[in-house]
Amino acid sequence: MTTTSPDASSVPLALEGLSVAYGERPAVQQLSLTVQPGEIYGLLGSNGAGKTSTIKAIVGLVCPVAGEIRVFGLDALRDGLAAKARIGYVPETSMLYEALTPREFLEFVASVRRMDATTATRRMQSYAEAFRLEGEIEEPIATLSNGTRQKVLIIAALLHAPPLLVLDEPLNSLDPRSVRIMKDVLLRYVASGGRGVLFSTHTMEVAEQLCQRVGILDRGVLRGEGTLATLRERVAAGDASLEEIFLRLTEEDVGVRAAVDSLGDPSV
Amino acid sequence: MSWREAIRLSNVAFAELSLQAVYAFRQGNVLPPGRSKNLVARSQRRVLQSKLVISAVLALLTLGAAAILHQKALNPEILASVPVGLFQSAILTGLLSLDIALLWWTGVQVIPTLISSGVLPVLEPLPIDPRTFRRVATILYLRLFDLPALTIIILTPIAVGIALGPLAGLVALPGVFVSVVYALALSLLTGRFFLRRVQGSRGGGGRAVVRWAYLVLWLVPAFAMFAFITAAPAFFRALGGLAAQGPSVSSALLAAAFPFSFAALPEIVAGGTSSIAILSPTIDLVLGVAAALYLALAVWSVVWLARSVRTLLFLPVQAPLGLPTTSSALRPMGRARAVLVKDLRIASRTPGYAFLILLPILDAGALGLLTYSTPAQNPVAASLALGAVTTAALLATFFGPAFFAIEVVAYSYGRSLPLSNRSVILGKVALICLMYLVASALIVGFTLLRFFQPFTFVAFVLVELPAVLGAAFLELGLLFRWARRRGLAITNLYAGAWFAVLVSIPGLIMAGLPPLLFDLARPSGVDFGLGIMALVAVAELALAAPVALGRGAS
Numbered sequence: 001m002t003t004t005s006p007d008a009s010s011v012p013l014a015l016e017g018l019s020v021a022y023g024e025r026p027a028v029q030q031l032s033l034t035v036q037p038g039e040i041y042g043l044l045g046s047n048g049a050g051k052t053s054t055i056k057a058i059v060g061l062v063c064p065v066a067g068e069i070r071v072f073g074l075d076a077l078r079d080g081l082a083a084k085a086r087i088g089y090v091p092e093t094s095m096l097y098e099a100l101t102p103r104e105f106l107e108f109v110a111s112v113r114r115m116d117a118t119t120a121t122r123r124m125q126s127y128a129e130a131f132r133l134e135g136e137i138e139e140p141i142a143t144l145s146n147g148t149r150q151k152v153l154i155i156a157a158l159l160h161a162p163p164l165l166v167l168d169e170p171l172n173s174l175d176p177r178s179v180r181i182m183k184d185v186l187l188r189y190v191a192s193g194g195r196g197v198l199f200s201t202h203t204m205e206v207a208e209q210l211c212q213r214v215g216i217l218d219r220g221v222l223r224g225e226g227t228l229a230t231l232r233e234r235v236a237a238g239d240a241s242l243e244e245i246f247l248r249l250t251e252e253d254v255g256v257r258a259a260v261d262s263l264g265d266p267s268v
Numbered sequence: 269m270s271w272r273e274a275i276r277l278s279n280v281a282f283a284e285l286s287l288q289a290v291y292a293f294r295q296g297n298v299l300p301p302g303r304s305k306n307l308v309a310r311s312q313r314r315v316l317q318s319k320l321v322i323s324a325v326l327a328l329l330t331l332g333a334a335a336i337l338h339q340k341a342l343n344p345e346i347l348a349s350v351p352v353g354l355f356q357s358a359i360l361t362g363l364l365s366l367d368i369a370l371l372w373w374t375g376v377q378v379i380p381t382l383i384s385s386g387v388l389p390v391l392e393p394l395p396i397d398p399r400t401f402r403r404v405a406t407i408l409y410l411r412l413f414d415l416p417a418l419t420i421i422i423l424t425p426i427a428v429g430i431a432l433g434p435l436a437g438l439v440a441l442p443g444v445f446v447s448v449v450y451a452l453a454l455s456l457l458t459g460r461f462f463l464r465r466v467q468g469s470r471g472g473g474g475r476a477v478v479r480w481a482y483l484v485l486w487l488v489p490a491f492a493m494f495a496f497i498t499a500a501p502a503f504f505r506a507l508g509g510l511a512a513q514g515p516s517v518s519s520a521l522l523a524a525a526f527p528f529s530f531a532a533l534p535e536i537v538a539g540g541t542s543s544i545a546i547l548s549p550t551i552d553l554v555l556g557v558a559a560a561l562y563l564a565l566a567v568w569s570v571v572w573l574a575r576s577v578r579t580l581l582f583l584p585v586q587a588p589l590g591l592p593t594t595s596s597a598l599r600p601m602g603r604a605r606a607v608l609v610k611d612l613r614i615a616s617r618t619p620g621y622a623f624l625i626l627l628p629i630l631d632a633g634a635l636g637l638l639t640y641s642t643p644a645q646n647p648v649a650a651s652l653a654l655g656a657v658t659t660a661a662l663l664a665t666f667f668g669p670a671f672f673a674i675e676v677v678a679y680s681y682g683r684s685l686p687l688s689n690r691s692v693i694l695g696k697v698a699l700i701c702l703m704y705l706v707a708s709a710l711i712v713g714f715t716l717l718r719f720f721q722p723f724t725f726v727a728f729v730l731v732e733l734p735a736v737l738g739a740a741f742l743e744l745g746l747l748f749r750w751a752r753r754r755g756l757a758i759t760n761l762y763a764g765a766w767f768a769v770l771v772s773i774p775g776l777i778m779a780g781l782p783p784l785l786f787d788l789a790r791p792s793g794v795d796f797g798l799g800i801m802a803l804v805a806v807a808e809l810a811l812a813a814p815v816a817l818g819r820g821a822s
Contacts, residue, residue, distance in 0.1 A: 059683075060684060061683050061684060081686045081687075084684060084685060084686040085686040087684070089681075089684040091681055091684070095681055097610065097614060097674075099614040099616075099617040099618050103598065104610070104613050106598060107598045107599060107606075108606050108609075109685065110598050110600040111600040111601045111602070111603060111606030112686065112691075113600075113685070114600070114603075116600065117598060117599050120598040121596075121597045121598045124596070124598055125596065128596070134596070137596045138596065153681070156681075
């Protein structure tokens with residue numbers, strides 16, 4: 001098992017010079033960022049900016065072409081299983097074993113995560129109750145709506161109370177009630193100390209409400225990083241919203257205006 | 269919109285279907301590393317290859333039947349009791365039945381992918397008129413079967429024509445058409461049945477048993493082939509009896525049965541009604557009316573297919589209402605066992621996987637029954653039982669690697685879990701061994717009722733176990749190394765299953781070698797044979813296990 005200094009071992013996630021490519025096409029280039037203990041870090045970016053590729057590299061779904069990934073000091077590329085044991089992951093698309101029921105799926109996840117029956121059952125039941133999933137816990141996943149599948153994935157990610165949550169657009173397809181529950185769960189989750197959350201989204205309001213710091217990805221490159229205040233300073237706009245900051249950092253503000261102007265009257 | 273537009277849209281939909289069948293992105297597979305270019309073209313090539321393989325099997329069957337029709341003298345024993353015309357009609361009946369079984373089985377394997385790929389719902393929001401939409405759905409459905417169906421439609425009349433004359437070949441055409449239509453309709457019916465009764469079924473225990481029972485029904489088409497081949501001698505004996513009896517109620521029933529009513533037509537054209545021996549003017553009428561009714565049903569089926577395909581592709585999987593929910597407690601288990609239990613649960617709702625588990629077991633049951641029915645004095649009876657155990661080992665070894673495909677489903681989630689390849693491989697190996705042991709237990713159970721030699725039979729099963737383990741380790745180890753590199757989903761017939769077949773070859777050799785050595789060494793004593801067998805089986809396991817559990821694989 002590879003570990004670094006004691007300080008590094010308390011840092012939930014550290015990426016250093018991470019690059020991901022699909023064949024000749026680069027998806028993420030030289031990305032470095034850190035998720036500190038007690039922090040929700042928002043990874044923002046347009047479609048295709050490299051958010052999902054970054055997250056897939058962290059959870060071991062794609063192999064980076066360069067760089068380092070450390071999860072609580074563990075080298076995730078060398079010691080993938082130990083790193084994965086510390087991560088709870090919600091993928092962007094709700095891909096599950098369609099032929100299993102949520103209970104069977106969660107039982108499989110609990111088995112892989114070597115949980116004891118009492119804790120696993122207690123946590124599953126309380127999350128299922130919170131997300132109003134009790135009635136569907138024995139239905140085949142193939143019969144469930146997208147929102148319900150997303151809830152199953154969220155429960156699977158939280159089941160073992162991991163010290164690091166890696167969430168790829170986790171609020172997609174959720175109803176407003178579940179979105180609110182999820183936001184509160186995340187805030188309480190990091191408040192308990194030592195834990196971290198990496199949260200990808202392209203919804204600026206959600207990032208503004210939840211994240212202590214954000215990183216703005218554009219075509220695989222980190223254009224800016226920091227708290228809302230530091231980003232405002234950087235773009236020299238005292239009261240700018242995160243959306244305006246995002247557009248300025250990605251140099252899309254002029255492009256957006258030009259695009260809208262070129263569309264003209266939509267009814268014509 | 270025109271047919272041309274429907275064909276253009278179906279091309280787009282079929283490209284997506286091929287992509288999903290091969291790479292299973294909608295089921296959670298991830299983009300293959302470094303191979304993102306030309307994915308669609310590559311997947312279409314793989315689908316074409318798979319269709320060509322199925323078509324080749326059908327062509328071989330047709331040519332085989334043609335050879336039997338042509339070389340009547342090859343079967344002097346049967347022809348002594350069965351008139352030539354009746355024999356040839358029976359061969360054609362068998363060929364048409366096998367064609368239906370293979371096409372139906374193809375549909376059974378592919379339809380769940382067609383539905384889960386969701387290719388047609390993507391087109392739904394577009395302003396396409398309902399008639400064009402129906403046409404697109406029908407064309408898409410027909411394209412699943414195009415090459416295999418064309419092989420049957422073209423080759424069968426030619427084969428009959430060469431054997432019995434050009435006019436007989438032409439007369440075979442309605443029977444071929446009706447058989448293909450029935451296979452397509454059966455595929456659609458069973459596809460709907462699968463969605464409603466199997467995939468949407470919940471819970472374990474008794475309901476899991478019911479699901480497995482449904483899935484046994486699903487195996488009927490595959491077993492039709494097996495049953496036809498094994499039951500052929502009895503069938504011909506019965507035909508001999510019918511021929512000796514002359515026209516009777518039984519022969520009228522045979523004339524009215526599908527596909528005999530069509531299979532007899534070429535022979536009637538070629539040799540007249542007398543060549544079949546069981547016909548009379550009344551039975552001729554029965555045969556003609558039955559054929560006309562079957563033809564009418566086929567025409568109606570074509571209309572029904574065109575109307576129903578669209579609903580199948582949009583059919584949501586629905587759980588039955590009103591069933592009580594079971595306890596929602598979680599019972600975590602060891603990782604390898606969790607993989608095994610997950611695979612069994614998935615298989616209980618997925619015909620393709622259930623088929624792989626049930627076939628060796630049902631085959632063992634059939635062979636076990638055969639052993640039981642063999643006279644106790646028969647010197648080959650014991651060999652028959654040991655051969656049956658070997659068959660169970662070979663079947664489990666041959667089908668086992670296909671369970672690897674389950675890991676490709678939900679790949680983007682599964683790979684994020686702290687689950688080593690080693691645990692996954694151990695789970696799959698346990699499943700293969702379970703299949704072998706259950707099948708062997710059935711055979712040994714039947715055998716011991718007849719020949720009480722517990723040591724020989726039980727020892728044979730146990731001594732073969734390390735060879736089955738070794739074969740399973742080798743196959744899965746090779747598969748893991750290969751598939752992780754290429755990012756392919758081996759989810760169904762159309763998904764490039766050739767590599768799973770390829771790795772089965774060394775596996776089959778490993779599983780087959782110890783019984784072969786036992787057979788060679790047996791003249792020096794059963795104990796000696798078992799000893800040699802044990803030695804080789806354990807050596808194979810020792811050689812193969814590192815392929816799966818060594819550093820490179822995990």
